[in-house]
Amino acid sequence: MLMQISISPTDRLFVLTGAGISAESGLPTFRASDGLWAGHRIEDVCTPEALEENPALVWEFYSQRREQGAKAEPNPAHRALADLEAKLGDRFFLCTQNVDDLHDRAGSRRLIHMHGELAKSRCEDECGRPPIEDRTVYASLVEVGRCTCGARLRPHIVFFGETPLEMSRIQSKIDDCSLMVVIGTSGSVYPAANFVNWARHAGARTVYVGPERPLNASAFTHIVEGKAGEVLPGLFEVLSI
DSSP: OOOEEOOOTTOOEEEEEHHHHHHHTTTOOOBOTSETTTTTEEEHHHHHHHHHHHHHHHHHHHHHHHHHHHHHHOOOHHHHHHHHHHGGGGGEEEEEEESSHHHHTTTOOOOOOOEEEEEEEETTOOOOOOOOOOOOOOOOOOGOBBBSSBBEEEEEOOOOOOTTTHHHHHHHHHOOSEEEEEESSSSTTTGGGHHHHHHTTOOOOEEEESSSSOGGGGOOSEEESSOOOGGGTEEEOOOOO
């Protein structure tokens, strides 16, 4: 029988999701054992230096990611988290390392994309204007739009070497949580891999859900092995007063 995680009327839940939950919707994780991302070196497509040296290749790469993302649909794990948010309200918070919009399309609203959003673009010169909605699959660099300041747009993605988004808010939510659930992440990408340690330090229960044990498995109080789409729909028991 599948274990259940009880959520009391006073519990505050912090959920962290990684590439594994999107992989169940058919989106590749890109990070292969040979160190390549969809056939490219990370240094060539996902660093500030790559954007400066070869913006055409960077935009080609992320345009392909947009095309793939548009074909994917939220799976039962995404929908289970949206349903849980509907029950818990402000006691629920979701942070995802994924740049796709599957959580959003499933109905999640109390959500941070700490590594950016594939369906948005922002100013390449970081002029301070907010990101804009942009799902365009660009055929060439000359098609890429411009910010109102005149600079070319860049994907609204946190490249390697850049600081993840809204870290102060994330830290505050972790400090405030009594239960952390981490789903489909290997425990190898920082700072997200440290979130469970921060939560444990704050006294929270910590649960991992995924098909195999993560590298930081020792930091969790419970490990639930299995596909998120099969495990999450029946995992939580929300207790009433």
